[in-house]
Amino acid sequence: MKIIFIIFALNFVSSASAKHLKPLRLFGRHYVQDVLLNVFGKKRINELIISKYIMQKGLEFGDPCVVNEQIFIKDPARPQNKKLLDDDSSCQGNLSLSKNNFGSLPSASRNSLHTKACEELSNIDSNIEYILKKIEIKDAFTEPSEEGLQKLQELFYPGGVLSSEVLQALLSIGGQSKLMNKDRWRYIILTLCLSEYWAVN
Amino acid sequence: MMKGSRRDFLKKASILSIGMSPLNQLLGHILKGAYQEFLPSAHGQTIGQGVRNYLLINMPGGPARWVFDQPLILKKDDPYIPHPMVSTKIKNVGNDFTALELEYATVHLRGLELPHLWQLSVPANNGKTRPLSELLDHSLFIRGCDLGQDGHENNNAKLVAPFPGGPSMTGILADQSTRPLPSISLGSSAASRAFKSPRGFSDYAINSESLNALDKIFQSFGRDQNNFRSNHELKKEIDHVLDKIDQQMSSHLAIDALKSSREKAEFLIHKGINGFDQDFAQILDKYTKLVERSIRQTSILGVTDQKIPGVHLPVEIKKERNPLLLLAHYHQETTYLGGSDLRDIFTQAVLPDWAKQFALAEYILKNELSNSIVLNLSFLHNLTFEETFSTLAVEQVLSPDFTLCKQNKNAASSFYSRKGTFYYLNRFQFDSHGCGALMTLLGTSLIYHSLGSCLLELIDQMKAMKSDGQSLFDQSVIHVSAEFSRMPRDKLDGSDHGWVGHVSSLYSGLINGPLVLGNIYRETKIFKSMGYSGTWGQGAPVEELNQRPINMGNITSTVAALLGTESPVPREKSLLRFENGKAVPNISSAQILEEKV
Numbered sequence: 110m111k112i113i114f115i116i117f118a119l120n121f122v123s124s125a126s127a128k129h130l131k132p133l134r135l136f137g138r139h140y141v142q143d144v145l146l147n148v149f150g151k152k153r154i155n156e157l158i159i160s161k162y163i164m165q166k167g168l169e170f171g172d173p174c175v176v177n178e179q180i181f182i183k184d185p186a187r188p189q190n191k192k193l194l195d196d197d198s199s200c201q202g203n204l205s206l207s208k209n210n211f212g213s214l215p216s217a218s219r220n221s222l223h224t225k226a227c228e229e230l231s232n233i234d235s236n237i238e239y240i241l242k243k244i245e246i247k248d249a250f251t252e253p254s255e256e257g258l259q260k261l262q263e264l265f266y267p268g269g270v271l272s273s274e275v276l277q278a279l280l281s282i283g284g285q286s287k288l289m290n291k292d293r294w295r296y297i298i299l300t301l302c303l304s305e306y307w308a309v310n
Numbered sequence: 311m312m313k314g315s316r317r318d319f320l321k322k323a324s325i326l327s328i329g330m331s332p333l334n335q336l337l338g339h340i341l342k343g344a345y346q347e348f349l350p351s352a353h354g355q356t357i358g359q360g361v362r363n364y365l366l367i368n369m370p371g372g373p374a375r376w377v378f379d380q381p382l383i384l385k386k387d388d389p390y391i392p393h394p395m396v397s398t399k400i401k402n403v404g405n406d407f408t409a410l411e412l413e414y415a416t417v418h419l420r421g422l423e424l425p426h427l428w429q430l431s432v433p434a435n436n437g438k439t440r441p442l443s444e445l446l447d448h449s450l451f452i453r454g455c456d457l458g459q460d461g462h463e464n465n466n467a468k469l470v471a472p473f474p475g476g477p478s479m480t481g482i483l484a485d486q487s488t489r490p491l492p493s494i495s496l497g498s499s500a501a502s503r504a505f506k507s508p509r510g511f512s513d514y515a516i517n518s519e520s521l522n523a524l525d526k527i528f529q530s531f532g533r534d535q536n537n538f539r540s541n542h543e544l545k546k547e548i549d550h551v552l553d554k555i556d557q558q559m560s561s562h563l564a565i566d567a568l569k570s571s572r573e574k575a576e577f578l579i580h581k582g583i584n585g586f587d588q589d590f591a592q593i594l595d596k597y598t599k600l601v602e603r604s605i606r607q608t609s610i611l612g613v614t615d616q617k618i619p620g621v622h623l624p625v626e627i628k629k630e631r632n633p634l635l636l637l638a639h640y641h642q643e644t645t646y647l648g649g650s651d652l653r654d655i656f657t658q659a660v661l662p663d664w665a666k667q668f669a670l671a672e673y674i675l676k677n678e679l680s681n682s683i684v685l686n687l688s689f690l691h692n693l694t695f696e697e698t699f700s701t702l703a704v705e706q707v708l709s710p711d712f713t714l715c716k717q718n719k720n721a722a723s724s725f726y727s728r729k730g731t732f733y734y735l736n737r738f739q740f741d742s743h744g745c746g747a748l749m750t751l752l753g754t755s756l757i758y759h760s761l762g763s764c765l766l767e768l769i770d771q772m773k774a775m776k777s778d779g780q781s782l783f784d785q786s787v788i789h790v791s792a793e794f795s796r797m798p799r800d801k802l803d804g805s806d807h808g809w810v811g812h813v814s815s816l817y818s819g820l821i822n823g824p825l826v827l828g829n830i831y832r833e834t835k836i837f838k839s840m841g842y843s844g845t846w847g848q849g850a851p852v853e854e855l856n857q858r859p860i861n862m863g864n865i866t867s868t869v870a871a872l873l874g875t876e877s878p879v880p881r882e883k884s885l886l887r888f889e890n891g892k893a894v895p896n897i898s899s900a901q902i903l904e905e906k907v
Contacts, residue, residue, distance in 0.1 A: 133564050134510075168512045210510045215567045217490035217574035218514070221531050224575060228538075272558050278551045286543045296538065300548050304555045305568055 134310045135219070137172030137212040138163050141308055148264045148302070149230045150239040162226035167206040169222055171213030174200035212310050220305065227302035237295050240264070249291035253280055261297065265307040361486045362873045363786035364479060365671055366684045367761070370466055370499040371740025373689070374750055374796040374805055376414070376425065378758035379451050379815040380847050381826055383416060383423050388902050391833050393844030394635075395747040395798035395805065398426040399612040407619045408627050410639055412747055415612065419443055420824050427755060430611055432763035433603035435596055435770075442762045445769070446824040448783070448817055450893075452868070452885065453900065454828035454849035455812035456859040457794060462741070465793035465809060465862075467504035470684070470878075472862040477878045479866055480682040481507035486875065487681040490531075490574045494674060496667045497686030500793075505684075514680070531578035539580070590673050597665035597672075597764055604760035605659050605690070613755045614656075618748070620649040621699060637704065638802035641746030642695075646704055649696030652752065659738075660692045661760055668764045672771050675782060687761075690738035690753055701803075740792065747802045761790070769817065784819030787872045791815070797842040810837075811847035814865050820872050820893050826900045827885050828852070828860050834905045850903040854896065855883060 142159050149155050167174050178200060184192035200206050213219060230236055241249055244260035251257075258279055262271050271279075282300060283293035301307075376382060376396050383390050397412035404410070417429035420443075428446070431439035457465050464474065471478035484492035484507045492511040495502035505513035538544050552572070559565050609615045621640050627633045640647045647655070667685040674680050738745060738753035745753060765788070772783035791814040796805035811830065817823075829850040833843060849859030863882030870877035871884040872893060886893040 133567055135568075168514060171510075171512070209512065213512065214510055215571040216492060216511070217571045217578065218531070220568075220571045221575035221579055224579070271555065275551065275554045275558055278547075278554045282547045282551060283544065285547065286541060288544070296544060296548060299538070300551050303548070304552055305572070306555060306559050306563070309559075309563065309568075 133215060134212050135171075135215060135305065135308045136310050137209075138167060138170035139172050140212075141170060141223070144265065144307065145226065145230060145302075148240060148298075149233075149236045152235075154233065155230060155236065158226055158229045162222045162229070166219075166222050167200070167209055169213065169216060169219040171209050172211055173209040174206040176200060176204060176207045215305070223305060223308075224303060227299055231295050231299040231302060234291075237291060237298065240298055241294060246294075249294065250289075252290050253282075253293050253297055255280065258297070262301060265301045265304070360785075360874070361483065361488075361681050362875070363675055363681050363782070364483055364683070364869065364873055365675070365786065365788045366469060366480070366501060367765075367788065367790045368466065368469060368499050368501050368684060368686050369689075369740050369757075369790075369792040370462070370501075370686055371689060371742075372462070372465075372792040372794045372796060372807060373740040373742065373757065374754050374798075375792075375813045376795070376847065377427055377751065377754040378425060378761070379449075379790065380453050380795055380811075380813045381416075381422065381424050381451060382414065382830070382845055382847060383902070384826055384900060385423060386418075388423070389832055389904075390845035390902055391843070393798050393800075393846055395750065395802045396844065396846050397747060397751050400616075400618070400748075400751070403616055403618055405619065406625075407621050407640065408625060408631070408636060410618075410636070410748065412639070412751060420446055422824055422826060424824070426612060427610075427758060427762075430759075432759055432766065433600050433608070434763070435600065435767050440766060442759075442766070444766055445762060445817065448769075448819055448821045449823035450816040450821050450825040450827065450868075450886070452814045452816070452827050452860060452865055453795075453811070453847055454830040454859055455814065455865060456849040456861060457809045457812050458861065460807050460809045462793055462807075463500040465812070466500035468862040469501045469504075469789070469791050469793070469814075470866070471504040471506060472866045472879050472882070476506065477508045478504050478506045479869055479873075479878055480505050480513065480684060481511065482870075482875060482878060483682040483873065484511040484513070485509040488570055488574075489678055489680045490578055491674075491680040493682035493684075494670075494680045495684035495686065496670055497663060497688070499684070499686040502684050502686060531575065590669060593672050594665060594669040596767065597668045600763045600767060601661050601664045601760050604763045605656060605661060605756045608756075608759065610755050610759055613751065614653050617650075618652040618752075620652050620697065621646045621704075622648055623699065623704075634705070635802055637701075638746045639748040641701065641744065641803040642698070642749050643744040644701055645695075645698035646701055647695065647697075647749065648699055652748070655693045655695060656690070656752070656756060658692050658694055659690050659756070661757070662688045662691055664688070664760065664764065668768060672768055675772060675786070676775060689740045690757065691736065693736045693738060695736075741807075742796065743804045743806060745804055747798075750805065765790070765817065773819070781819055786818060787820070787869055788817040789814060789869055790817070795847055797837065797848075798844075798846050800841045800843050806842070808847060810849055810859075812849075812862065812865075813847065816869065816872065818872055818893075821886075822892060825895060827895055827897060829901050829903050832902050832904050835907070845902060850901075852897050854898065860885065860897075 141163050145159055145163070146155060163170055180194040181191040182194050184190040238249055240261070244257055246257050255276060258276050259269060262276070263269050279297050279300060282296050288296070377398050382396065392414055394412065396414055399413055399415040401413040402409055402411040415426040416423040417426055419428055428443050430442055432442050434440040457468065467474070470480050480493045491514045492507065493505060494514045494516065495505065496516050502513065502515055538548070556565055556569055621637065627636060637646050664687055667687065671683050671685055674683055738749065742750055742753070769783055772786060773781045775782040795808040795811050795813045797808045797811070798805045829852050830845065831848045831850045832845050834848060837848060851857040851859055855864065861882065863879040864885055866879060867877040867882045867884040868886050871886055883896065885896050887896045
């Protein structure tokens with residue numbers, strides 16, 4: 110009996126200490142790009158936004174770049190200067206990014222860029238319509254519903270990990286401000302996008 | 311004979327293994343936890359609270375330091391052997407270049423003999439001048455550091471990461487910092503590239519080619535296009551949901567870092583970069599004026615306060631002077647400097663990006679954007695020459711008795727003399743292999759004049775900022791360094807890598823200066839045989855370091871001790887220790903030692 114009690118006590122203390130020990134690390138730019146393109150749709154405008162705020166920000170989002178992509182040419186505007194042939198190359202002229210770790214730790218600059226990408230993506234009407242179609246909502250005039258929200262969270266959190274309390278809070282977004290349903294959906298999508306936990310490794 | 315049955319043995323073993331499994335986990339967690347806790351809380355600091363600031367002012371290339379922060383003698387009777395190239399002042403200039411004489415002049419300040427420059431004044435922000443010696447109050451000069459091997463890249467990287475490939479001082483601070491940017495480096499150098507954070511942060515590297523470094527830093531935090539923040543009700547609702555998600559996730563994740571980064575980002579986005587721009591413009595203007603006044607509109611007593619005639623041909627040199635050694639004073643790359651007044655070389659000189667880098671450092675520290683900053687300062691550019699003579703041509707026309715004769719004038723001057731600015735000549739490089747004794751004195755005097763002026767202004771600003779009864783300067787360490795100082799050639803036509811005589815100087819409110827640490831040799835046979843004689847700063851053994859010279863690990867551990875954090879090389883002894891809250895030397899006073907054969 111004593112042994113069983115000790116085992117329980119050890120298990121309890123062990124699980125409590127485990128929580129303290131899990132350092133939080135975020136996936137790198139390639140994962141974030143994949144998720145965002147999957148949610149908002151693979152369109153040129155979305156690719157440009159993601160390239161600007163995520164893919165070109167190896168310093169903030171991590172993931173090593175490919176050194177061989179770095180081709181410099183003479184800048185026609187300023188012949189004494191060099192210019193990157195491909196503005197979207199993953200090293201962005203900073204070769205030290207080739208030593209990057211996969212993923213990164215949370216940082217204010219990463220969060221800020223993540224926020225800006227989410228804001229710009231959710232600001233595009235056609236993106237909202239694309240997502241609503243994806244989660245089988247008839248049109249943008251349809252009021253946000255629990256069922257729709259369940260499907261929506263699956264896009265960011267496969268398996269639907271958010272609690273019913275969180276979902277209820279999401280449903281109430283825009284209610285006080287009496288926003289149009291389309292905008293309520295927009296800000297629900299934005300909020301989910303802003304919650305960086307979907308990028309936790 | 312075994313006691314008990316096989317069944318009993320299996321039963322006990324099963325219970326034991328079940329029991330050991332969580333115990334094993336628990337011990338593992340406790341040990342790992344204790345380690346994780348130890349990392350950020352070394353020496354009693356906690357993450358984000360009281361993390362001190364580290365500012366490395368790096369001069370990649372390794373300029374000569376004997377004019378400024380490499381005092382060679384500390385007492386008048388120190389047994390040093392003067393080297394004609396190791397000069398701090400012009401002794402005699404006369405009306406003709408053949409009269410030139412340089413000297414290692416010192417001034418007695420705060421109980422120490424220090425290089426001549428320390429008794430002079432430098433431009434101040436109020437338009438007047440102020441004594442450079444104000445810097446001494448909180449300074450530590452470390453000399454005679456033996457780097458073990460030559461090389462620019464490896465030794466520059468050692469400034470922050472003395473163990474190659476290991477964690478850097480900048481990376482360790484980044485790990486502890488909760489500031490928006492873990493570490494920032496401006497310009498490019500091996501020290502910047504050596505950044506390595508044990509926890510995996512990246513350095514925020516800003517290339518000097520970037521036209522507006524501030525934009526680059528703050529573009530991440532620029533105001534958003536979406537106006538949902540202006541709808542306060544909506545913003546509250548979104549924040550409420552995000553808090554709920556935090557709450558849910560906190561049950562199985564350490565969310566503090568994520569939450570804190572979101573709050574910092576929100577703060578900076580809310581503030582926007584417009585306000586930053588305006589503040590920064592004023593700071594930039596201030597340093598631009600200081601740098602310009604320091605290198606152009608200035609007269610450094612004993613250096614640039616009187617006309618300095620350049621080489622002219624034809625000329626006759628007194629028999630007692632070696633013409634090659636005399637000419638070597640005027641050596642600049644592949645030429646000898648001519649012209650009526652060599653001070654004119656610097657009338658259009660610039661120190662590119664110095665003002666921008668100092669302004670950014672002040673701005674970043676004041677706005678608490680980062681705890682770790684690396685500045686990479688550039689050398690003097692845009693020098694202009696009235697007249698130069700090819701060294702080769704002049705040496706070819708020297709008469710057999712080494713006297714420049716009138717009849718050889720044409721050969722020397724008509725083919726090879728040049729006027730104006732030349733790309734390959736128009737700079738005073740820190741890596742001054744080709745700069746003769748005079749050019750080295752002029753160039754380094756102007757550089758350190760400018761550095762002193764900017765440092766004093768930056769420190770003033772740091773002293774003015776108080777929190778918890780301490781000034782920002784009391785919570786910071788400024789490290790002025792380069793990969794190495796220089797070994798003066800006996801030929802006086804330049805200097806080479808002084809990798810056995812590295813110099814670092816530290817400035818902090820935590821230091822009661824001036825302190826000078828590190829033994830140097832009076833002269834060594836091996837270097838004398840290679841053409842580097844006299845006392846120039848070669849590292850000599852220190853008793854408290856097991857009879858070996860100071861190494862870069864000792865300097866990094868000293869910086870770490872001042873920052874109150876762990877050292878990237880904890881086994882290397884710090885040169886300072888704290889007694890009653892004050893930093894005191896951990897090794898005996900600096901001396902000049904005779905070589906033991």
